[in-house]
Structures are given as structure tokens and as C-alpha cells.
Amino acid sequence: MDAEKEVKTITREPETFQMNYIGKPLRRVEGLEKAMGKAKYVDDLKMEGMLYAKPVFSRHAHAIVKSIDTSEAENYPGIVCIVTSKDIPGENELGEVVHDYPMLVAPGDKTRFEGDMVAIVVARTLEAAKKGAELVRVDYEVLKPVLSIDEALKDDVHVHEPSNVKHFHRVRKGDIAAGFAQSDYIFENTFEVGYQEHAYLEPQGMVAVPDIDGGITVYGSMQCPYYVQSAVARVLGFELSRVRIIQTETGGGFGGKEDVPSYIAAPAALCAYLTGKPVKLVLSREEDLRMTSKRHPIRVWLKVGVKKDGTLMAVEAKVWGDMGAHGTLSPIVLWRSNIHAAGSYRVDNVKVDVWGVYTNKVPTGAFRGFGSPQVFFAFESMMDEIASKLGVDRLEFRRKNALSPGDATVTGQILDESTGAIETLEQAEKLSDWSNLLKRVEDFNQKNRLRKKGVGIAHIHYGVSLGAMGNPLDASGAFVQIHKDGRVGVHIGGTEIGQGMKTAMAAIAAETLGQKIEMIKVYQPDTSYVPDSGPTVASRTTLFSGNAVRKACEVLRKRMVETFADFMKVEPSKVKVTNGKFSCPVGEMTFGEVAAMCDRNNVPLSETGWFASPRLSWDPGKGYGDAYLTYAFATQIVVVEVDLITGAVKVEEVYTSHDVGRAINRDAVIGQIQGGFVQGMGYALMEFIKYDEHGRMMTENFNTYIIPTIHETPRFRIGLVEKPFELGPYGAKGIGEPSLIPTPAAVANAVSHAIGKRVKRLPIIPEYLLSLITQREAEVV
Amino acid sequence: MKIRFTLNGERLEMDVREDQRVLDLLREELGLTGTKEGCGEGECGACTIIVDGRAVNSCLMLAPELDGRDVITIEGLSKDDEPDPIQKAFVDAGAVQCGFCTPGFVMSTKALLMKNPRPSREEIYKALEGNLCRCTGYVKILEAVENLITKEG
Numbered sequence: 001m002d003a004e005k006e007v008k009t010i011t012r013e014p015e016t017f018q019m020n021y022i023g024k025p026l027r028r029v030e031g032l033e034k035a036m037g038k039a040k041y042v043d044d045l046k047m048e049g050m051l052y053a054k055p056v057f058s059r060h061a062h063a064i065v066k067s068i069d070t071s072e073a074e075n076y077p078g079i080v081c082i083v084t085s086k087d088i089p090g091e092n093e094l095g096e097v098v099h100d101y102p103m104l105v106a107p108g109d110k111t112r113f114e115g116d117m118v119a120i121v122v123a124r125t126l127e128a129a130k131k132g133a134e135l136v137r138v139d140y141e142v143l144k145p146v147l148s149i150d151e152a153l154k155d156d157v158h159v160h161e162p163s164n165v166k167h168f169h170r171v172r173k174g175d176i177a178a179g180f181a182q183s184d185y186i187f188e189n190t191f192e193v194g195y196q197e198h199a200y201l202e203p204q205g206m207v208a209v210p211d212i213d214g215g216i217t218v219y220g221s222m223q224c225p226y227y228v229q230s231a232v233a234r235v236l237g238f239e240l241s242r243v244r245i246i247q248t249e250t251g252g253g254f255g256g257k258e259d260v261p262s263y264i265a266a267p268a269a270l271c272a273y274l275t276g277k278p279v280k281l282v283l284s285r286e287e288d289l290r291m292t293s294k295r296h297p298i299r300v301w302l303k304v305g306v307k308k309d310g311t312l313m314a315v316e317a318k319v320w321g322d323m324g325a326h327g328t329l330s331p332i333v334l335w336r337s338n339i340h341a342a343g344s345y346r347v348d349n350v351k352v353d354v355w356g357v358y359t360n361k362v363p364t365g366a367f368r369g370f371g372s373p374q375v376f377f378a379f380e381s382m383m384d385e386i387a388s389k390l391g392v393d394r395l396e397f398r399r400k401n402a403l404s405p406g407d408a409t410v411t412g413q414i415l416d417e418s419t420g421a422i423e424t425l426e427q428a429e430k431l432s433d434w435s436n437l438l439k440r441v442e443d444f445n446q447k448n449r450l451r452k453k454g455v456g457i458a459h460i461h462y463g464v465s466l467g468a469m470g471n472p473l474d475a476s477g478a479f480v481q482i483h484k485d486g487r488v489g490v491h492i493g494g495t496e497i498g499q500g501m502k503t504a505m506a507a508i509a510a511e512t513l514g515q516k517i518e519m520i521k522v523y524q525p526d527t528s529y530v531p532d533s534g535p536t537v538a539s540r541t542t543l544f545s546g547n548a549v550r551k552a553c554e555v556l557r558k559r560m561v562e563t564f565a566d567f568m569k570v571e572p573s574k575v576k577v578t579n580g581k582f583s584c585p586v587g588e589m590t591f592g593e594v595a596a597m598c599d600r601n602n603v604p605l606s607e608t609g610w611f612a613s614p615r616l617s618w619d620p621g622k623g624y625g626d627a628y629l630t631y632a633f634a635t636q637i638v639v640v641e642v643d644l645i646t647g648a649v650k651v652e653e654v655y656t657s658h659d660v661g662r663a664i665n666r667d668a669v670i671g672q673i674q675g676g677f678v679q680g681m682g683y684a685l686m687e688f689i690k691y692d693e694h695g696r697m698m699t700e701n702f703n704t705y706i707i708p709t710i711h712e713t714p715r716f717r718i719g720l721v722e723k724p725f726e727l728g729p730y731g732a733k734g735i736g737e738p739s740l741i742p743t744p745a746a747v748a749n750a751v752s753h754a755i756g757k758r759v760k761r762l763p764i765i766p767e768y769l770l771s772l773i774t775q776r777e778a779e780v781v
Numbered sequence: 782m783k784i785r786f787t788l789n790g791e792r793l794e795m796d797v798r799e800d801q802r803v804l805d806l807l808r809e810e811l812g813l814t815g816t817k818e819g820c821g822e823g824e825c826g827a828c829t830i831i832v833d834g835r836a837v838n839s840c841l842m843l844a845p846e847l848d849g850r851d852v853i854t855i856e857g858l859s860k861d862d863e864p865d866p867i868q869k870a871f872v873d874a875g876a877v878q879c880g881f882c883t884p885g886f887v888m889s890t891k892a893l894l895m896k897n898p899r900p901s902r903e904e905i906y907k908a909l910e911g912n913l914c915r916c917t918g919y920v921k922i923l924e925a926v927e928n929l930i931t932k933e934g
Contacts, residue, residue, distance in 0.1 A: 031872035034880025035887060036864055037815020037855035044814035199915050201819045201827055201881040251817075251881025252915050285820040498879025498916045667875040671917055675878065678918030702824035702913065710909045710919040 008431065008719040020579060021507040021517055022730045025667035029503045029522065030249075030496070039249040042205040042220045047278040050207070051080055053271045054129035055281075056119040056136045057291065058111035061145040061360040061695025062159070065107050065138060068119055073135035078128030080275055082136060083120040083267070087274060090237030094266060096227055096259035098327025100160055101363070103235055103266050110143070112159055112325035113360050114696055115291030122271045122279060145360035145695040149299055149322050152357035159325060159358035168331050169338035170623035171352035173412055179314025179349025183305030187386055191302070191378035193744070193762045195689035196295035196682075198367060199707050202251020204292060205282030206265045208232075208272035215242030216269045222261035223253045223495050224535035229527050231262035232269045243269075245527045253497035254679070255366030258537050259329050260292045289700040293365030294689060296333060297322040300341065300378035305349075310392055312401045314349040315410070317341040319375060323356045324363040330356045333364070335469045337371035339627045342410040343379040344421065344461040345401035350410045352623070360695050366537060369741045372462065373680065377762060380458040380745035385758060394749075395434055398459045398635075399425050409461070411618075413626045418733065420659030420721035421633040425459060427719040428635040432655035441639065445754075450644050453652075454754025458745035459635045462738045463628025464725075465540040468618030474629075475612035476533035476544035480509065480552040482560075482606070484599035486580070486592025488515055490522045493533020494545035499736050500668035501541050507664055508546050508729055512553035513560075514577030515591050530608075539632070539734030542664055544611055546729035552609030559605070563598050564589060614727075630725050632733045633659040636677075636742040638714070640750040644773060647766030649751055651681050651712070656742070657719040661733030666720075669735050673718055676739025682708045683740075684747035688763050784848040789857025797844035804828045804839040806847075807854060815855035815884050819913070826912030829885040829892075830854050836892035836908070855884035858891060866929060867891055874925035878916030886912050890926055899930055 033039040058065075070082040085092050085106035095101035105111050105118050121132035146152050152164040180186055206220035215238065222228055225245040233243045245265070250257060268281040283291065298321045305314035319337050323330040338354045387397040403409065405419045428434075441453045466474045479491040490509050496502045502522040510517040523529075533545065557577065565572040570584045577583075580591040589597075598605050618625040639653040654677055663669040686706050690698045699705040724731025748759045757772045785794045788811070797806060807813040807830070816839055819827035823838040830839045831853040858865035867890050870876075877883050886909065893900055893908035900908065905926050914922060 025875070027872055028875065028877055030880075031877045032864055032868065034877050035868040035871045035883050036859050037813075037884045039880055040814075041817070041881060043818065044808075046812075199913075201825060201879065201913060201915055202817070203819070250879065252879040254915070285822075500878070671875050671878060671921060674918035674920040675916045676918075679915065701822055702820050703822060707913060707915065708918075709913065710906055710923065713919040713923070716920060 008427065019511055021511050022664055023662065023666060026503050026507055026517070026665045028500060029506050041202055041251055042207060042248045043282045045207045045219055045248065047207070047209065050278040050280055051122050051124060051271070051275060052126040052129040053268060053279050053281040054121050054133040055117045055267065056121065056133045056138070057287070058105065058114055058116040058118055059138070060111060060140050060142050061114050062143040063111050063140040064143065065105050065109060065111060065118060066141055067107055067139045069137040070119065072137065073121060073132040076128065076132050076135055078124045079132045080122045080124060082132065083122065083271055083274060088235060088270060090235045093234065094231055094263050095326055095328050096262060097329050097331050101263065101326040101328060103263070113362055115362060116325070117267065120267050120271060122275060147359060147361060147691060147695055149297070149320050149357055152359050159360055164358040166356045167353065168334050168356055169354040169620070171338060171342065171350050171411055172623040173410065174349035176314055176316055176349045176351040180305045183313040184308040185389065186303065186305050187382060188303045189382060189385070189760065191300045191381060191760050193298050193374040193377060195297050196367060196687050197289060197689060197705055198254040198256030199705070200252025200254060200256055203283045203285055203288040204257065204260060204264050205280070206261065206268040207278060207280045208265065208268040209278040210272055210276055211244065215244060216272055217244040217246060218265045218269055219246050219248050220261055220265055221250045221257060222247050223257040223497055223537060224259070224261070225495065225525050225527050226493065226532040227259055227535060228262050228265045231266045235266040235270055236273055247495050247525045250495060250497045254368045255370065255537060256293060257497065258366040258535055260365070285702070286700045289705065290362065290697050293328065294362055295367035296364040296371060296374065298337065298374035300375055302378055302382050304382050304386060306386055310390055310397050310400050312345050312347040315342040315347050317352045319352070319354040321354070321356050321371065322359055322361070322364060324359055324361045326363040328363045329365040332469050333366060333371040336463070337375050339411060339463060339467070340372040341375040341379065343383070344403065344459055346403060346407050347410060361691060362697070368676065368679065369737050370538065373683070373741050373744050376458065376460050376741055377745045377748055381748060381752070381758065384749045384752065394457050395425060395429055398457070402459065403461065411627050412624050416630060418630055418661055418723045418725040419633065420723040421461065423721040423723070424633050424635040424657040424659050427657035427721060428637050428655050431657065431717045431719050432637045437639070451641055452644060452754040453639060453641050454750040454752065455637065455639055456746040456748065456750025456753060457635070457637045458742035458749060460738070460742045461631045461633050462741055464632055464734045465543060465613060465629050466534070466538050467628040468616040468626065471613060471616055473534040474544070475610065476548045477530045478545060478548035478552050478609040479529050480549065480556060480607055480609065482556055482595050484596045486515065486519060486590065486595040488513065488520045490520060490549060491526065491529040492545040492549060493525055493530040494541035495525050495536040497536065499672060500665055501545070503668060504542050504546060504664045505549050508549050509553050512550050513557050514579070516580040519580065519591070539736040539738065542732050542734055543728050546664070546732065547611035548609035550609065550729050551611065552607040555607045556605060559603055560594050560598060563601060563603050564594050567597060629727065630733060632735070632738045634738050634742050636746040638746045638750045640747065640754055642751060642754040642769070647769040649685050649764060649769065651714045651747060654714050654716045656716070657721060658735060658738055659721040659723055660735050661725040661728050662722050662731035663720055664730065664732050669720065670718055672735045673739045674716060677743050678708050678713060680740040680743025681712070681747055684744040684762055685764055688765055782845055784845055786847040786849065787851045789853060799843065799845055801844040802840055803830070803842040803844055803847060806844045807839060813854050813856050817881055817884060819881065824913070826889060827882050827885040829888040829912065831888055831892050834892065834895055836889045855888060858887065865891070870925045870929040874921045874928055876917060876921040876925040882912060882914045886914065886922055
């Protein structure tokens with residue numbers, strides 16, 4: 001596990017200037033507060049007169065609400081009020097991209113999954129609120145639920161009108177029929193991938209407060225304060241200027257706190273508005289699992305044509321994603337599936353179609369990788385299958401088809417200089433000592449009959465930031481203020497969710513201003529300071545907020561340099577600022593002294609920064625064009641050991657290489673890679689959401705939904721490829737999601753290698769694995 | 782009912798409800814919010830505290846059971862704002878990401894090291910197996926604990 005000592009780097013360009021912070025291992029700026037238990041998460045907030053809210057969830061996956069009787073609950077001691085749809089002053093409508101999610105289901109309307117809210121109980125204590133929620137009587141007419149992609153495709157019972165099935169996206173490139181005609185071999189397969197729960201350790205929650213500005217301020221656990229602001233304003237019928245959102249320290253997100261916090265903040269804000277009191281609404285773990293989004297279950301059908309020499313000729317893909325009961329973010333999640341479904345290689349003929357289907361289950365949404373880990377599992381499984389049929393080395397086969405600068409992606413986008421695909425393949429090959437590794441595993445397998453090892457490999461690309469579909473959201477702001485004591489306050493619109501945003505922003509501000517990092521304070525995001533900066537998703541925060549901070553700091557530095565130069569009577573070009581000190585040939589001053597001088601001379605020491613994505617040329621009708629600003633690349637090799645008797649799989653070794661553009665905080669990048677891997681490994685092997693035949697989730701806490709513990713952690717050797725991206729702050733791209741994306745594919749390929757049978761389904765739970773070994777696939781549930 | 786116990790070195794006498802969880806007593810009555818609730822059923826370890834030298838899930842313990850016990854919470858590890866070496870080691874190793882699980886891991890580590898200052902890797906695994914972390918993949922957590930042992934040895 002000594003990953004730290006194993007980190008290797010390929011840096012393409014020599015350092016042109018010496019940096020104090022960028023690229024160094026940095027101590028997390030808010031780390032001690034967290035380790036000492038002082039950091040404030042939403043459930044740690046307590047306010048004078050605060051009330052507690054508990055939702056009344058639907059008891060049925062699919063039912064018409066006939067009536068709601070609140071009389072018994074109202075009479076229970078401690079109950080303040082019971083809120084139903086008729087109490088909503090604005091629109092009873094949630095859903096971040098698709099607006100088909102009622103906040104509170106009205107009598108006469110349908111509940112579409114067990115996590116739909118029918119009412120909210122507000123009480124003086126949490127106990128009373130819970131009791132009250134049990135006493136609300138709802139009369140339902142139960143309908144047949146739609147519980148699988150197959151049932152949804154039949155389209156005889158509708159979750160939403162007019163149909164359960166929506167065609168969302170396409171890719172068209174070249175001539176698919178000609179591509180297959182020119183192929184020597186054609187491969188076809190169908191793959192199925194299940195749900196994944198984010199399992200952030202902090203359950204979701206909000207505290208809404210009627211504020212001193214005559215509006216509502218909402219504090220809470222979230223990734224996207226501006227989504228929350230819009231949702232609260234819509235439900236209350238408020239102007240955006242009367243809704244202020246402040247993110248509390250957030251105990252993990254992984255995409256699960258992208259849109260869902262809006263669906264918790266809106267009811268909390270409504271209760272605060274109706275009662276005039278602060279209201280806390282925090283979900284229990286069970287409520288969180290039942291109600292909040294998951295990774296999409298996806299079915300992928302793939303057809304791949306290849307020449308005898310291993311050249312990829314044509315790829316056709318059909319993708320169906322289970323959206324659950326409400327559309328929410330599905331169109332954009334599945335857009336990423338669309339762009340990545342045909343793999344990460346040069347291929348001239350491509351056809352991809354993507355559908356979303358409604359079911360009466362939990363709405364699926366954003367999750368680290370955003371619709372791409374599922375399709376990469378399918379594609380990279382095919383790559384291994386093809387290599388094995390052609391009798392060529394799997395790594396070599398990938399290298400032959402991998403993308404280089406100047407090549408076109410599957411959507412016809414010409415790649416820029418920051419394309420380290422081949423470097424990641426070569427680095428992973430070296431880190432793993434590939435050919436010896438294969439021999440070592442073969443030796444082990446010859447000596448052992450009941451335990452088999454396998455080696456898996458996966459190679460991926462990942463579009464950094466929101467891409468063409470999210471272009472209107474892809475801009476971020478920053479507000480930087482230097483106080484007269486030299487301390488620096490940084491406000492941004494992106495959020496710290498554990499990924500290290502605050503430290504990265506502090507490093508960028510410190511590097512750009514020439515101040516010491518410990519003098520930089522990065523505040524909790526507050527929508528009243530910084531204009532809408534889009535969501536903290538898509539591995540875009542370092543790139544977008546980082547650039548905004550850098551721009552603001554460049555202006556401030558220039559002003560301070562000019563003030564100092566003026567005072568010293570030298571040319572500004574003679575001034576150096578580094579590590580909290582201004583110096584020139586005739587003298588020096590501390591950063592704080594220069595700040596105080598600027599303050600006395602009325603030199604403004606606050607500034608805003610703004611960074612917007614260039615417009616991309618994607619054509620959704622044709623399914624062709626530039627899909628993303630730039631791409632990150634990764635290659636991952638894993639070694640597993642399979643117990644053929646129990647079906648248990650242990651991941652033992654991981655060799656992973658990531659092209660990150662530039663590592664801003666080396667320590668945080670390594671932490672992301674390790675954490676992303678273990679989360680992806682859980683998805684591949686053990687994490688399993690199960691529903692009963694009525695559409696009730698059976699796996700609603702950590703005793704039944706099993707995630708990796710410290711025992712499952714493998715040994716890592718990690719490599720970074722740094723091919724700077726010209727628009728990135730100091731060349732950075734992003735790492736949050738690429739850390740996880742190759743893992744399900746690499747683990748599945750390793751298991752397939754170990755057992756000599758193709759894994760076509762995730763998670764690879766022991767029952768499935770054993771059925772593969774004994775060839776009883778038809779019996780698998 | 783009335784109970785007497787020691788909390789972070791201070792002797793307390795309190796009236797508690799018989800069905801009250803220790804977690805709620807700490808967080809709601811005593812304002813000690815460093816102890817976190819992640820699952821409410823003893824699976825995640827975010828609410829770990831030390832009772833008579835043993836790591837305990839405070840969501841599974843009732844307040845009356847504290848009578849006569851010696852309790853340490855995350856707030857009790859730092860003296861006058863000076864962090865415990867374990868807390869520093871976690872930050873230095875990069876073992877803190879979102880931080881929600883961190884107090885629980887720190888307390889489990891503390892309980893381990895109080896009993897066994899030089900644990901083996903297997904003993905560390907055993908002591909931390911009841912704590913879930915979703916951010917780090919546990920690699921840097923293990924490094925933090927092992928660095929601490931090397932330093933002290």
C-alpha cells in the first residue's frame with residue numbers, strides 16, 4: 001500500500017518557472033478542523049427556535065393518492081404543522097434538467113416511486129416529527145409498478161405519459177455499413193450494469209432560515225448551490241435575490257449531491273417560510289438510500305468490426321439507461337454515455353443511439369463518471385474479447401488503436417496537444433512490468449487449482465467539464481479580497497466536497513499573488529457573493545473556479561506591484577513577489593505592509609474573476625462534432641484472485657496511469673485516484689441495490705448495501721502523465737472522475753481472465769461468478 | 782434517570798431519558814457535534830467514541846449505560862486547541878478528504894494505540910474495520926497510522 005513512494009511522473013515540458021505550491025504535495029487547508037471535529041456539517045447547526053421536518057414518503061412505488069388525512073398527526077404533541085401540496089405558493093415542480101418531479105404529490109396525482117413525498121411534518125422535536133409522519137394517513141389506489149428496463153420497454157404501463165421510452169442522443173460518423181463490410185471479424189455482445197449508491201458518509205440535509213433580509217437563507221450539504229437557489233425560488237415563488245444558499249462542510253458528494261439537495265432544500269425552505277422559523281430537514285440513512293439518486297443501471301449492445309491486423313473499423317452501440325421515476329439529470333448523464341460508448345480509440349465509422357427509460361424506482365442521476373463507467377465496462381470488455389480472438393497482446397492492441405494529438409475522436413473532434421493516451425498505456429505497462437506480470441500470474445494459475453489470478457486492463461478517455469450539452473452552464477466566477485493585514489479572502493461558486501477544492505484554490509491564489517498559502521482563506525460558497533458558477537461536477541472545479549481565481553488574483557497582484565514600485569520609485573518590471581514578500585533592487589516589504597499601503601492610498605484590493613468555456617461545435621441532430629473542451633486519459637491494470645469455490649474476488653494489485661494535464665496538489669490527486677479506484681472496485685464486485693416485487697428497496701443501509709472496508713484495499717502503484725492543457729490553470733485538467741472510470745472495466749476484465757469466461761454483468765457478485773464458472777448463465781437472476 | 786460519568790476528563794451528573802442514545806446525548810444535549818451520525822445502526826463507525834478505553838459506536842449505546850464510565854469524544858483529544866498527534870498524522874498523510882468519517886477513524890485509532898502502542902498492520906486493519914470511508918480508499922488512513930507508530934517508535 002506504499003503508494004506515495006511509488007508515484008511516477010512523466011512531465012512533457014520542463015518547468016519554465018519555479019513554483020512554490022503548484023505541483024507540490026500540500027496539506028489540506030481545512031484538514032485539522034475536520035480531524036478535530038470542529039468543522040460544521042449541516043446536522044451540526046442548531047438555531048434558536050429551530051423546528052424539525054420529516055417527510056411522509058409514498059408507501060407505494062406506483063399509486064394514485066386519493067386523499068391525505070392529517071388530523072391525527074396534527075393532534076400529536078409537539079406538531080407545529082403538516083405541509084401538503086396545497087401550501088406551495090410557487091410551482092410544485094422539481095427536477096434539474098427534466099421538470100417532471102413534483103415536490104409534494106397532490107391528491108389525484110400519482111406517486112411514481114417509494115421516495116416521492118406526499119406531506120411534510122414540522123415539529124418542535126425530531127422525535128415528534130417522526131411520530132407525526134407515521135400518523136399521516138394517505139389513501140392510495142395502487143397501480144402496477146414498472147420495475148425493469150424490459151418491463152419499461154413493453155410500454156403497456158406508463159410511468160409518465162406518453163411513453164416510458166425516450167430517444168435522447170446519437171453519434172453518427174463515417175459509413176457504418178461500409179465499416180462492417182471492410183472488417184475481417186465482427187463481434188457482438190450485450191452487457192448489463194446495475195445501480196450504485198454514492199454512500200457519501202454524511203446523509204443529505206438542509207437547514208432553512210427566514211433571514212434578516214426578508215428572504216430565505218438555506219444552509220446545507222451540497223455540490224451545486226445555484227441549482228438549490230433556483231429550486232427554492234421556484235417553489236416559494238420568490239425572486240432569486242431573496243434566496244441565499246450557503247454550503248456547509250459537505251461529507252462527500254460523488255455526484256449524489258448534484259441535483260438531489262434541491263429536492264431537500266425546497267421542502268425545508270417551504271416549511272421555514274410557512275412557520276417563520278428555522279427548519280432542519282436531515283435524512284436518515286434509510287431515507288437517503290430510498291429517496292436519493294443512484295448510478296444508472298445501463299444495458300449496452302455493442303457490435304465492433306476489426307481488421308485481421310487489429311485495426312478498429314466500425315463500432316455500433318445501443319444504450320438503454322434506467323432513469324427511474326423522474327427524468328432529473330438523465331438526459332445529460334446519458335449524453336456522456338453517448339459520447340463515450342464507442343470507446344477511446346481511432347475509428348472512422350461509428351453509430352451510437354441512447355435511450356432513457358422510466359421505471360417506478362429511484363431516480364438515477366449524477367455519479368462520478370456520469371454514465372461513462374458503464375459503457376466503458378462494455379467497450380473495454382469487447383476490446384479484451386477481440387484481442388483474445390485475434391491472439392494479440394491486449395495492451396498492444398490498445399496501443400495500436402489509441403488516440404494521439406491530431407487524431408479525431410469517435411465524434412470527429414480533433415485532439416489537442418494535451419493528449420496523453422499513449423503515454424498512459426506505456427506508463428501502466430512499465431509500472432506493472434506487464435510481460436512479467438502476465439508470466440507471474442500464469443505461473444500461479446498452473447500451481448493452483450481452486451484459486452485463480454487474472455490480469456485486467458482498461459483504457460479510457462474522459463471529456464473534462466460539462467461539454468457541449470452543458471455549454472450554457474460552463475462558466476465560473478470568483479471574488480477575491482485582500483484585507484489590509486495581508487490576509488486574502490477567496491469566494492468561489494464551486495464547492496469543497498472532500499475533493500480538495502479549497503486547497504487547490506488556496507494554492508492557485510497563493511501562487512498567483514505571491515502570498516503564503518496559510519494567509520489565504522477560502523470561504524464556504526455563498527450565492528450572494530459570486531454569480532452563478534454552474535455546478536461542482538464533471539471534474540471542472542479546478543479548471544473553471546481555478547481560472548476565475550487566477551484571473552482575479554492577477555489583477556490584484558498587478559495593482560499591488562504598481563503601488564510598491566511607485567513607493568520604491570522603480571519600474572514595476574523590477575518587482576518580485578514571492579512567499580509573502582515584495583522585493584526590488586532598492587528594498588523590500590512584506591505582503592501585509594504593501595496591502596496596508598494600498599489601503600491607505602485607496603487602491604482597491606478586491607476583484608472578481610470569470611472564466612467561461614469556449615463554445616463547442618457539437619451538432620445534436622447529426623451526432624457529430626466537438627463534444628468537450630478537452631479530454632483526460634487513463635490506463636489501469638489490476639490483478640485479482642478468484643476463489644473458484646466461494647466465488648469471492650480479491651483485488652490485489654493496481655497499476656494506474658492518469659493524464660491530468662497538471663497536478664495542482666499532488667497529494668490530493670493521489671488521494672482521488674486511490675479513493676476513486678476503491679469506489680469503482682465496490683461497484684464492480686459487491687455493491688448491489690435490490691428491490692422487491694412491489695418496488696421497495698431491500699438494501700437501505702450499510703448492513704445490506706455493502707461497500708469496501710479497509711480489508712479490501714489493494715496495493716497501488718500510481719503514475720501521472722502531465723501534458724499541460726493550454727486553457728487549464730497552470731495546465732490542469734481534472735481527476736475527480738477519471739479516477740473511477742476505468743476501474744469497473746479493469747476489474748471485470750481481470751475476473752474474466754482468471755476464470756476464462758466473459759463477465760457481462762456488474763456487480764460480479766459470487767452467485768453470478770459461480771454461475772459463469774459452471775456455465776449455468778440462464779439461471780442467474 | 783440520573784447518571785454520573787466522566788466526559789473528556791470532566792465529572793458530570795445528568796438526568797437522561799432511558800431510551801436516549803449516547804450519540805444524541807452528546808450532540809443534542811451537550812453540543813459535542815464532532816461525533817457524527819452516518820448510519821444509525823453501528824455499521825459506519827462515524828459515531829465512534831471511547832468508553833473505558835474501548836472504541837464504541839455511540840449510536841448503539843443508551844445513555845443510562847454511561848453511568849460510572851469514563852468517556853472520551855473527539856473534542857477530548859485536543860488540549861487547548863493543540864491537536865492530538867493522531868489528528869496531525871491524519872492531516873499530514875492526506876487521510877482527510879470530506880472529513881465526515883475522520884473523527885470516528887481518529888477515535889478508533891486512539892483506542893487501538895491506548896491499548897497497543899505498536900500494532901501490526903493486521904491489528905490496525907482489525908481496529909479500523911468498523912469504520913467506513915468513501916473518499917480515500919483507506920490507503921492514506923493506513924499510512925497515517927503507520928507513520929505515527931514509526932515516529933513514536
